[in-house]
């Protein structure tokens with residue numbers, strides 16, 4: 001594999017038409033210039049996917065969880081970039097690009113200088129100078145290494161940023177909040193790492209007991225700061241996520257008028273920060289004069305939804321591949337319009353062991369032409385598995401392909417890629433690579449496979465693929481297995497979790 005330290009890839013650029021005019025009907029979107037501006041006056045408002053909650057400002061959206069109608073917040077308008085504007089971003093470093101992408105969303109509530117500071121601090125402790133380096137993995141196939149942050153997963157991109165943003169907004173408001181999140185393994189440690197130094201935050205993370213890798217658990221439970229609380233729930237990830245959502249709906253268990261803030265990808269800021277690396281990768285591969293496609297290991301649908309938004313903002317993307325493990329509800333939905341829930345299985349890619357994908361609702365809202373009532377009724381009818389209208393499914397298939405990769409094949413892919421190139425994939429990334437190879441439409445357009453985690457987080461899968469291969473944690477985690485742990489095992493019982501939280505606070 002050709003590692004590319006600058007993150008800029010070589011390749012012949014070919015002209016491609018830009019995806020034009022794909023914004024939903026609505027108020028005009030802010031237009032952007034080629035240089036940073038501080039004078040954009042249109043503050044983006046955020047509305048609920050179920051259409052019945054009040055709209056919020058950027059800051060209020062960041063400091064909340066679900067909308068009061070149970071929906072998820074999305075921007076009322078999306079900033080849009082022309083081909084020339086995207087071309088002018090070529091060569092920007094990651095931080096400057098992040099500023100250009102995020103500023104239009106945040107400008108109503110965060111001054112430009114403050115936003116630059118937040119972004120600089122967020123990406124200052126990534127291990128690679130390119131922040132998100134590209135590595136060539138095959139003919140016109142690239143791996144985008146999103147695991148160079150402190151906790152070795154793509155979650156650091158959004159959660160290092162979100163921790164800094166929380167800190168800024170909460171200090172401004174002089175408010176102390178309770179952050180509550182669910183994790184199948186990676187969000188938890190990234191959220192803790194992002195928030196542990198925030199004076200105005202107590203953070204509670206629920207993970208499924210015995211269902212995350214030992215490295216993942218220790219990354220969370222060895223943080224012994226007074227404001228960090230880990231709960232091992234006797235259930236699966238969906239139980240953890242349900243509990244978090246139920247807690248947002250009734251926060252009366254919290255003492256002293258405190259309120260909950262979300263750290264999962266139900267929080268809009270998580271998605272927003274992830275849009276940046278789609279632009280970064282595509283620009284480095286020749287966009288906007290070249291169409292670039294992405295394969296995304298998918299669980300809660302946050303990461304791939306960020307790619308969908310990048311496309312809507314003007315980035316030329318033809319194909320987004322939803323790569324799932326055996327928990328394949330999203331693959332079945334796209335391929336067969338089968339959205340029936342099945343028993344969650346414990347796989348070698350545990351971070352994607354998810355059946356209820358929160359952000360799919362944001363996609364539905366868009367596909368149903370931003371009709372909140374339609375989304376609310378689609379999701380409210382629990383009598384039968386959800387069925388998408390044929391035209392909606394058709395629109396989804398114009399962008400999304402999907403593929404399911406089971407554990408046996410995941411192990412083979414890790415082995416095959418290592419033996420042919422010397423590059424070690426983590427099991428989630430292996431699923432993305434395999435899905436890309438099985439579904440890609442074009443050999444000419446680059447295919448970028450998002451490498452969502454470092455293989456050292458999943459030694460079990462690596463050992464199955466390569467029994468004699470020794471894999472080491474990076475130096476800052478070398479003593480992880482000697483560190484003391486602290487966490488509380490609790491039954492899958494909302495009242496017990498709330499009692500624990502109220503007592504801890």
Ligand SMILES: Cc1ncc(COP(=O)(O)O)c(C=O)c1O
Pocket residue numbers: 153154185186187265297298299300301302303304351352428452453
């Ligand atoms: C390593 C890894 N890959 C892929 C995913 C799936 O991402 P998303 O939930 O945004 O679909 C996750 C968890 O979210 C993850 O931790």
Ligand SMILES: N[C@@H](CCOP(=O)(O)O)C(=O)O
Pocket residue numbers: 182183184185186187188263264265266299300302351352358
């Ligand atoms: N795979 C995630 C699950 C939570 O997803 P999120 O993106 O909504 O936080 C994890 O590793 O915890």
